Amino acid sequence: MRQALEPILKINNLQTHFFTKAGILKAVDGVSFEIAAGEIVGLVGESGSGKSITGFSVMGLVDPPGKIIDGNINFKGKDLSALSNDQMQNIRGNRIAMIFQDPMMTLNPVLRIETQMIEAIQAHDGGVSREDARIRSRDTLGLVGISSPDERLRAYPHQFSGGMRQRVSIAIAMLNRPDLIIADEPTTALDVTIQGQVISEMQKLCRETQTALLWITHDLAVVAGIADRVCVMYAGRIVEQGLVANIIANPMHPYTQGLMGSVPSQNQRGKPLQQIDGMVPSMLNLPVGCAFQNRCNYANEKCSNMQPDITQVADGRQVRCFNIPAGQQL
Amino acid sequence: MSASANKQSYDLPAAGLRKFWLDFSESPTAVIALFVFLIILFIAIFAPWVSPSNPYDLTSVDIMNSRLPPGSEDFSGNFYILGTDGAGRDMLSAIFYGLRVSLGVGALSGLVALILGASVGLSAAYFGGRFETIMMRIVDIQLSFPSILMALIILAAFGKGVEKTIIALILVQWAYYARAARASALVEKNKEYVEAAKCLALGDKRIILSHIAPNCMAPLIVVGTLQTAHAISLEATLSFLGLGLPITEPSLGLLIGNGFEYMYSGDFWISIFPGIALLITIVSINLVGDQLRDMFNPRLQK
Amino acid sequence: MTAFILRRSLQSIVVLFIMSLIVFVGVNLVGDPVDMLINPEADQAEIDRVIRDLGLDRPVSEQYWYFVVNAFQGDLGRSFIFGEPALKLIVQRMPATMELALVSLLMAVVFGIPLGIYAGLKPNSKFSKTIMAGSILGFSMPTFWVGIILIMFFSVHLGWLPSTGRGDVATYFGVTSSAFTLDGLSHIFLPAFNLALFKLSSVIRLARAGTREVILQDYIKFARAKGLAESRVVRIHLLKNIMIPVITIIGLEFGSLIAFSTVTETVFAWPGMGKLIIDSIYNLDRPVVVAYLMIIVVIFVMLNLIVDILYSVLDPRVRIKGVS
Numbered sequence: 031m032r033q034a035l036e037p038i039l040k041i042n043n044l045q046t047h048f049f050t051k052a053g054i055l056k057a058v059d060g061v062s063f064e065i066a067a068g069e070i071v072g073l074v075g076e077s078g079s080g081k082s083i084t085g086f087s088v089m090g091l092v093d094p095p096g097k098i099i100d101g102n103i104n105f106k107g108k109d110l111s112a113l114s115n116d117q118m119q120n121i122r123g124n125r126i127a128m129i130f131q132d133p134m135m136t137l138n139p140v141l142r143i144e145t146q147m148i149e150a151i152q153a154h155d156g157g158v159s160r161e162d163a164r165i166r167s168r169d170t171l172g173l174v175g176i177s178s179p180d181e182r183l184r185a186y187p188h189q190f191s192g193g194m195r196q197r198v199s200i201a202i203a204m205l206n207r208p209d210l211i212i213a214d215e216p217t218t219a220l221d222v223t224i225q226g227q228v229i230s231e232m233q234k235l236c237r238e239t240q241t242a243l244l245w246i247t248h249d250l251a252v253v254a255g256i257a258d259r260v261c262v263m264y265a266g267r268i269v270e271q272g273l274v275a276n277i278i279a280n281p282m283h284p285y286t287q288g289l290m291g292s293v294p295s296q297n298q299r300g301k302p303l304q305q306i307d308g309m310v311p312s313m314l315n316l317p318v319g320c321a322f323q324n325r326c327n328y329a330n331e332k333c334s335n336m337q338p339d340i341t342q343v344a345d346g347r348q349v350r351c352f353n354i355p356a357g358q359q360l
Numbered sequence: 361m362s363a364s365a366n367k368q369s370y371d372l373p374a375a376g377l378r379k380f381w382l383d384f385s386e387s388p389t390a391v392i393a394l395f396v397f398l399i400i401l402f403i404a405i406f407a408p409w410v411s412p413s414n415p416y417d418l419t420s421v422d423i424m425n426s427r428l429p430p431g432s433e434d435f436s437g438n439f440y441i442l443g444t445d446g447a448g449r450d451m452l453s454a455i456f457y458g459l460r461v462s463l464g465v466g467a468l469s470g471l472v473a474l475i476l477g478a479s480v481g482l483s484a485a486y487f488g489g490r491f492e493t494i495m496m497r498i499v500d501i502q503l504s505f506p507s508i509l510m511a512l513i514i515l516a517a518f519g520k521g522v523e524k525t526i527i528a529l530i531l532v533q534w535a536y537y538a539r540a541a542r543a544s545a546l547v548e549k550n551k552e553y554v555e556a557a558k559c560l561a562l563g564d565k566r567i568i569l570s571h572i573a574p575n576c577m578a579p580l581i582v583v584g585t586l587q588t589a590h591a592i593s594l595e596a597t598l599s600f601l602g603l604g605l606p607i608t609e610p611s612l613g614l615l616i617g618n619g620f621e622y623m624y625s626g627d628f629w630i631s632i633f634p635g636i637a638l639l640i641t642i643v644s645i646n647l648v649g650d651q652l653r654d655m656f657n658p659r660l661q662k
Numbered sequence: 663m664t665a666f667i668l669r670r671s672l673q674s675i676v677v678l679f680i681m682s683l684i685v686f687v688g689v690n691l692v693g694d695p696v697d698m699l700i701n702p703e704a705d706q707a708e709i710d711r712v713i714r715d716l717g718l719d720r721p722v723s724e725q726y727w728y729f730v731v732n733a734f735q736g737d738l739g740r741s742f743i744f745g746e747p748a749l750k751l752i753v754q755r756m757p758a759t760m761e762l763a764l765v766s767l768l769m770a771v772v773f774g775i776p777l778g779i780y781a782g783l784k785p786n787s788k789f790s791k792t793i794m795a796g797s798i799l800g801f802s803m804p805t806f807w808v809g810i811i812l813i814m815f816f817s818v819h820l821g822w823l824p825s826t827g828r829g830d831v832a833t834y835f836g837v838t839s840s841a842f843t844l845d846g847l848s849h850i851f852l853p854a855f856n857l858a859l860f861k862l863s864s865v866i867r868l869a870r871a872g873t874r875e876v877i878l879q880d881y882i883k884f885a886r887a888k889g890l891a892e893s894r895v896v897r898i899h900l901l902k903n904i905m906i907p908v909i910t911i912i913g914l915e916f917g918s919l920i921a922f923s924t925v926t927e928t929v930f931a932w933p934g935m936g937k938l939i940i941d942s943i944y945n946l947d948r949p950v951v952v953a954y955l956m957i958i959v960v961i962f963v964m965l966n967l968i969v970d971i972l973y974s975v976l977d978p979r980v981r982i983k984g985v986s
Binding site: 501504505506508509512513515516589593596597600601602603613616620623624626628631632635638639642643646647650 | 677798799801802803804805806807810811813814818825914917918921922924925928929939940943944948951955958962966
Binding site for chain 3: 091124130137140141153154188199
């Protein structure tokens, strides 16, 4: 297990809301977590839980009508939410890099790979010559397992397969040796066999280069394979976070339990898959009290009146629920 | 999701007139434009009754009154709010009569082009096969040439005159209607009600006319408004060049053309005022057409 | 790539033949060829002689054959008014028209694309709304009327610019153009601007629509995520992507620029092909009309071909076969 080092990213009560004509959408409603140097953290949640917006908020890439209205994002001592766009430009692609979900749409179809890689280098280090940048790009392509990198540099994105394109995106993310990579569903659009390869390679890369990784996904199984810690998100808030091993072995929040139960596994062969009844509430119309109450088996009156706060549990675990067995609470 | 979007794609304008107006009035510019256009239409239809004088009645026109600037009076006490032209005709009246001709020619050619083009387009979509390929090829080739060139070619071949100009305008426009009709008919053709009609063994003509055509009306109306504006502009250009309508049927274009020479000596009103009238007409029709197009565009529907 | 060019060239030649057939049919079968090609003031003996000369008493297919053969040799008839070969007249005037069309195109592109991109990036700013309103106006106003207004304002009223004719020419790099002299520029400005105005509004609309679509794409967001300056994102990532449809349409519309030059040249008395054709139609100088039509058809077909090839060069997805 990794030694917990000083956190490089500390998010505290992040609130990102969307001001639409239909109302205020609280996409991220009070999210707090930390990532230590070299640590791999998973951010799990279904669509609409606000996980991607959390990632974009850190990068400062929230499109209007969205806006970060509260909270701070502390990265190596600086509050990112308070920085100007120009200042953020220095950090993006440099100290914090991002990988998107669909590699087909992420790479510009009319520019060569080398153009898209060299510009990422030269944007942050004006002194680098084009040839040096090209060599660095080529080496990084080799690092992510792309053969004949010299030829590949001259190619266009549509000449690559999906898995290769994603590797190129990973390479671009690693070009400037960032401290943190935010990966937003990087393997969701890939074939299952390729998924496994990309996941294990990313894990290896991050370990070797001591790069912190925030892996955003809806798939708990993926997180289980790669992450040290995991945060579970629901309706804009984190409902449970802690060490992966602990959470998988003993999920405490009813939602996490539901997620675990719905993952098909060897143990449950022959039994019907569990489902979580109900649907995510509309983000424009969140209920008073706990957002999960209408799908929860343990919900009681307290849950419908008040929103639960974070409860600290053993081993650095946090759960947002009123119904934790008393013995487990700290 | 897509099933409901399909059904909702085009609303018949006649049914749900109230909804139509609600949607249309979302753009105040379009409402103003419609209002202005209705005024122009009124003037055009009732020109003989609305004009201060009949500029083509030779007995009421006196060459001594020629080239009077706007706002002047003549010896008989007639007030010329927009001045007079080179022959002594009242500009305002000339413009009113000119509107009549311009709108008349534009609307007539548009209507015939619509009927012709829609028939071809609908049949092409419905019957498909070689017929469709050939017709659409012709449409494509014609549409790749600018309309003014087509018109010039036709007028060069057939000569000048009222009927020939109208025919030229029709021949230029039908392709736009054909293409629009075919596009929407193709969409409609695959819908269930067409299959149902076929099951009932209704004749082809009946299916096309009674079932498919009404549902294609909306985009055709949009094309119609924009094309009419285009036709009016084209006719004005041709008349200005001396190749369109003859002097006996003076459209706004001809008035502008006639007044062109006087501009160099400073008598600008003979050319400019008909031009302004033409501009207002075309812009108002275009604005209405734009709003109609946005209204019927399924991609912009809420 | 070469196979592609070859195929398109062959198609173009087929279209050329079809169009020549249509022109031939139009002149000889629809109109009265005697009227078309023979001076209306000729007497009967003259008419008979010309009929024999032109082969109008021969069967139609033979006439077409001679028509094509003559066309290849550059003989498209002789003008009634000028007495010169029609083709020669047109070719003499072509440089002036091309010059006008090219300067207009340049104006429309140089002003239109940045304005359109701006309107696409900031759709709610006052300036953008003014641009869009202006483009509707530009689209609605008939070209000849804009020309008249321009003349009235800049020539008659303000006296800044001349209203008619073409200025002095100069030759650089083997190209003779009036755009190379100051006097030439002052003469070409108004008509080129007039011609450009119509195209300007459609270029602006195109650039704006393209920008609005492209700016939402993931690759733009990804470019920003790499920390690229916004100016680079717009200059390289956005521009290259909207250029493809924009250039295609601009290329095709160059043809309509040439067509509309007929109007502008008449208004500004610009000595180009356009003015010639209008005068010829008016004066019933049919051979010139026929020659002009054939030239125009050739220009159009070539233009389509060039644009097709340009499109495949610009879009690497068309040029190089991909994986998926």
